[in-house]
Amino acid sequence: xxxxxxxxxxxxxxxxxxxxxxxxxxxxxxxxxxxxxxxxxxxxxxxxxxxxxxxxxxxxxxxxxxxxxxxxxxxxxxxxxxxxxxxxxxxxxxxxxxxxxxxxxxxxxxxxxxxxxxxxxxxxxxxxxxxxxxxxxxxxxxxxxxxxxxxxxxxxxxxxxxxxxxxxxxxxxxxxxxxxxxxxxxxxxxxxxxxxxxxxxxxxxxxxxxxxxxxxxxxxxxxxxxxxxxxxxxxxxxxxxxxxxxxxxxxxxxxxxxxxxxxxxxxxxxxxxxxxxxxxxxxxxxxxxxxxxxxxxxxxxxxxxxxxxxxxxxxxxxxxxxxxxxxxxxxxxxxxxxxxxxxxxxxxxxxxxxxxxxxxxxxxxxxxxxxxxxxxxxxxxxxxxxxxxxx
Numbered sequence: 001x002x003x004x005x006x007x008x009x010x011x012x013x014x015x016x017x018x019x020x021x022x023x024x025x026x027x028x029x030x031x032x033x034x035x036x037x038x039x040x041x042x043x044x045x046x047x048x049x050x051x052x053x054x055x056x057x058x059x060x061x062x063x064x065x066x067x068x069x070x071x072x073x074x075x076x077x078x079x080x081x082x083x084x085x086x087x088x089x090x091x092x093x094x095x096x097x098x099x100x101x102x103x104x105x106x107x108x109x110x111x112x113x114x115x116x117x118x119x120x121x122x123x124x125x126x127x128x129x130x131x132x133x134x135x136x137x138x139x140x141x142x143x144x145x146x147x148x149x150x151x152x153x154x155x156x157x158x159x160x161x162x163x164x165x166x167x168x169x170x171x172x173x174x175x176x177x178x179x180x181x182x183x184x185x186x187x188x189x190x191x192x193x194x195x196x197x198x199x200x201x202x203x204x205x206x207x208x209x210x211x212x213x214x215x216x217x218x219x220x221x222x223x224x225x226x227x228x229x230x231x232x233x234x235x236x237x238x239x240x241x242x243x244x245x246x247x248x249x250x251x252x253x254x255x256x257x258x259x260x261x262x263x264x265x266x267x268x269x270x271x272x273x274x275x276x277x278x279x280x281x282x283x284x285x286x287x288x289x290x291x292x293x294x295x296x297x298x299x300x301x302x303x304x305x306x307x308x309x310x311x312x313x314x315x316x317x318x319x320x321x322x323x324x325x326x327x328x329x330x331x332x333x334x335x336x337x338x339x340x341x342x343x344x345x346x347x348x349x350x351x352x353x354x355x356x357x358x359x360x361x362x363x364x365x366x367x368x369x370x371x372x373x374x375x376x377x378x379x380x381x382x383x384x385x386x387x388x389x390x391x
Contacts, residue, residue, distance in 0.1 A: 005197045010073040013066040020049045020062050072189040077134040083218030086211035091115045094149045094167035104287045154180035298322040316362040324370050334363040
């Protein structure tokens with residue numbers, strides 16, 4: 001609910017601001033059903049667009065509303081897709097985006113470099129397609145006339161020092177200057193985004209989130225979807241796996257201890273030659289796995305050396321990332337399934353109806369995934385900076 005509302009707020013305020021810019025002062029803003037009029041504000045900052053409510057006369061700063069909605073959306077998406085700390089979020093720069101080229105296919109894999117923070121450990125995170133969309137939107141918004149992200153100084157509240165000017169990703173324009181977002185600003189963005197959802201807790205009070213809550217949600221979601229806890233530990237930058245497990249919601253301690261004891265026993269009984277450097281053939285087989293992920297209606301996200309749990313019935317699989325270009329094919333599959341269910345019910349083939357309904361639910365879910373991502377996956381050049389040695 002929070003992520004959907006944040007995305008809808010960003011889209012709505014952006015469209016409202018564009019309509020207001022195209023409206024002459026004093027005119028009714030298109031798309032507002034006559035409720036908003038472009039305000040005549042000669043003394044206002046020329047960078048801001050104001051409107052007034054036709055019923056109450058109350059003025060609204062549409063530029064500020066659009067900016068707040070965008071940065072709330074950006075903060076929520078980056079926090080939930082990376083699991084990084086708020087301090088690390090505010091230290092992300094244009095230089096944090098790097099890449100790795102697969103040796104076999106030449107495919108570029110984007111990575112996000114996280115600067116040392118609480119544990120003084122630098123780490124790299126894989127940039128998912130969803131995260132790439134958000135980063136590209138941020139960079140497109142910040143780029144100046146020369147195509148570069150402005151250099152901005154920031155204050156480290158923990159070290160109590162001013163950092164040198166950097167192309168920070170979380171910066172905003174205030175007056176004639178750019179300033180870095182602060183931890184308080186991120187918290188206020190979350191408060192306003194949650195207020196827009198109307199969500200409440202068990203006691204009926206407004207729901208409250210902190211930036212660190214997204215870190216716990218990230219770990220919970222990752223482990224529940226099969227990521228080993230020790231890998232989650234590395235991604236989060238924890239020194240101790242107990243910290244990672246503590247972030248996982250409702251995860252039994254007995255399961256962790258039993259699993260760790262099992263791994264220790266298994267390693268003790270296995271021959272030492274199993275723990276060796278993989279051969280070229282094994283490494284080639286590993287890389288070939290990623291070359292075979294493309295299927296007719298999208299991309300398979302199945303892990304290396306794991307069996308297909310749906311016997312290649314991809315439309316049922318939650319690991320399939322549907323390709324928007326194949327929407328017509330998926331719609332044909334859905335319509336065919338509906339017709340087959342009707343035929344099975346008509347002929348009395350009740351043993352087949354249940355299986356077809358599972359496939360139908362999978363096809364409809366794939367269409368919903370495409371609809372949720374419609375219009376967000378725009379190819380944008382991230383402009384990955386080069387070091388001096390690469391020039």
